[in-house]
Amino acid sequence: MPTLSNYTYDEITIGQTATYSKRVEERDVLLFAAVSGDVNPVHLDADFAAGTQFGERIAHGMLTGAIISAALAMELPGPGTVYLGQSLRFRLPVKIGDTVTVELEVVEKKDRRQFVTLQCRARNQHGDEVASGSADVMAPRDKLEIERPAAPRASVEPSASAG
Amino acid sequence: MPTLSNYTYDEITIGQTATYSKRVEERDVLLFAAVSGDVNPVHLDADFAAGTQFGERIAHGMLTGAIISAALAMELPGPGTVYLGQSLRFRLPVKIGDTVTVELEVVEKKDRRQFVTLQCRARNQHGDEVASGSADVMAPRDKLEIERPAAPRASVEPSASAG
Numbered sequence: 001m002p003t004l005s006n007y008t009y010d011e012i013t014i015g016q017t018a019t020y021s022k023r024v025e026e027r028d029v030l031l032f033a034a035v036s037g038d039v040n041p042v043h044l045d046a047d048f049a050a051g052t053q054f055g056e057r058i059a060h061g062m063l064t065g066a067i068i069s070a071a072l073a074m075e076l077p078g079p080g081t082v083y084l085g086q087s088l089r090f091r092l093p094v095k096i097g098d099t100v101t102v103e104l105e106v107v108e109k110k111d112r113r114q115f116v117t118l119q120c121r122a123r124n125q126h127g128d129e130v131a132s133g134s135a136d137v138m139a140p141r142d143k144l145e146i147e148r149p150a151a152p153r154a155s156v157e158p159s160a161s162a163g
Numbered sequence: 164m165p166t167l168s169n170y171t172y173d174e175i176t177i178g179q180t181a182t183y184s185k186r187v188e189e190r191d192v193l194l195f196a197a198v199s200g201d202v203n204p205v206h207l208d209a210d211f212a213a214g215t216q217f218g219e220r221i222a223h224g225m226l227t228g229a230i231i232s233a234a235l236a237m238e239l240p241g242p243g244t245v246y247l248g249q250s251l252r253f254r255l256p257v258k259i260g261d262t263v264t265v266e267l268e269v270v271e272k273k274d275r276r277q278f279v280t281l282q283c284r285a286r287n288q289h290g291d292e293v294a295s296g297s298a299d300v301m302a303p304r305d306k307l308e309i310e311r312p313a314a315p316r317a318s319v320e321p322s323a324s325a326g
Contacts, residue, residue: 004202020200022199022200028198030317031194031197031198031315031317032229033315034194034314034316035194035195035198035226035229035317036229036230036232036233037183037233037314038229038232038233038236038237039167039237039311039313039314039315040167040237040242040312041242041309044312044315045312053245060229060232060236061232062225062228062229062231062232062246062249063198065229065232066195066198066199066201066223066225066226066228066229067199067200068225069199069201069223069224069225070200070201073201073223074201074202074203079203079204083224083225083253084252084253085251085252085253086225086250087248087249087250087251088248088250088251089247089248090246090247090248090249146211148202149202149204149208149322151197151200151322152194152197152207152319152320152321153197153320153321154193154194154197154317154318155318156315156316156317157315157316158315159312159314159315159316
């Protein structure tokens with residue numbers, strides 16, 4: 001049975017790394033539009049997007065932010081992490097079908113409040129950096145190893161009125 | 164017919180403001196878990212969440228980031244905006260049923276590359292600040308007024324194996 005575990009503050013070391021990958025599918029872009037409310041046609045309408053500087057539909061920038069946040073919550077430090085802050089620079093568009101891989105590296109620990117700073121880089125399948133930034137978290141005090149919850153089952157379809 | 168329009172760089176003034184609200188429903192938390200891959204039980208499992216410092220299920224922090232990104236993309240500057248960067252401080256948890264209202268204010272314009280910086284504050288229905296930060300965007304050069312696309316139709320249910 002798959003489990004989900006964390007690194008406690010005391011276990012975390014400067015220079016520690018983790019990675020987390022997600023392929024961005026058509027459905028992810030539709031789901032992100034539904035959950036954020038950002039229904040801009042550059043994300044949803046292929047004909048419109050063809051006329052933009054991007055030439056094709058692109059994922060929402062903050063979808064990469066969501067993937068970075070999942071890397072922190074699922075991998076390093078993992079469950080029990082309290083998210084304090086995030087900076088992001090969006091460097092290249094993510095296109096449908098791209099695989100985004102987040103690389104995390106611990107760069108600072110502040111013992112007094114168990115704060116940890118992690119450098120975050122997101123790359124596409126060609127190795128190009130699509131986003132980067134820095135995350136501030138409060139790391140878990142207690143070790144946790146739990147059954148890994150299955151993802152909610154989502155389905156989505158474009159609105160009939162699109163186009 | 165509802166339309167979606169933008170403010171071009173030339174139309175944008177320092178001090179200009181906009182707001183954007185979204186009520187965070189159970190389904191939004193499930194959708195965000197599905198799209199990000201963050202299936203931590205503090206978001207999905209009421210029994211688990213009751214034993215945490217939050218006492219109940221909370222929304223993913225970056226769901227508020229997604230709502231802020233939608234405010235920029237839908238309201239100010241609106242369609243045609245290129246997202247360059249975002250900083251975020253997560254100040255209070257967002258709970259299921261909370262209404263998040265994003266307040267944007269233009270604080271800087273850089274003519275050479277049409278960059279605009281906006282201060283971003285997200286508050287809950289009690290007026291408490293849940294997140295704040297700063298967004299850097301490239302504002303649209305061209306005026307756009309288009310039919311507002313309908314949101315994709317999403318449905319989601321918890322995984323049967325949860326709990």
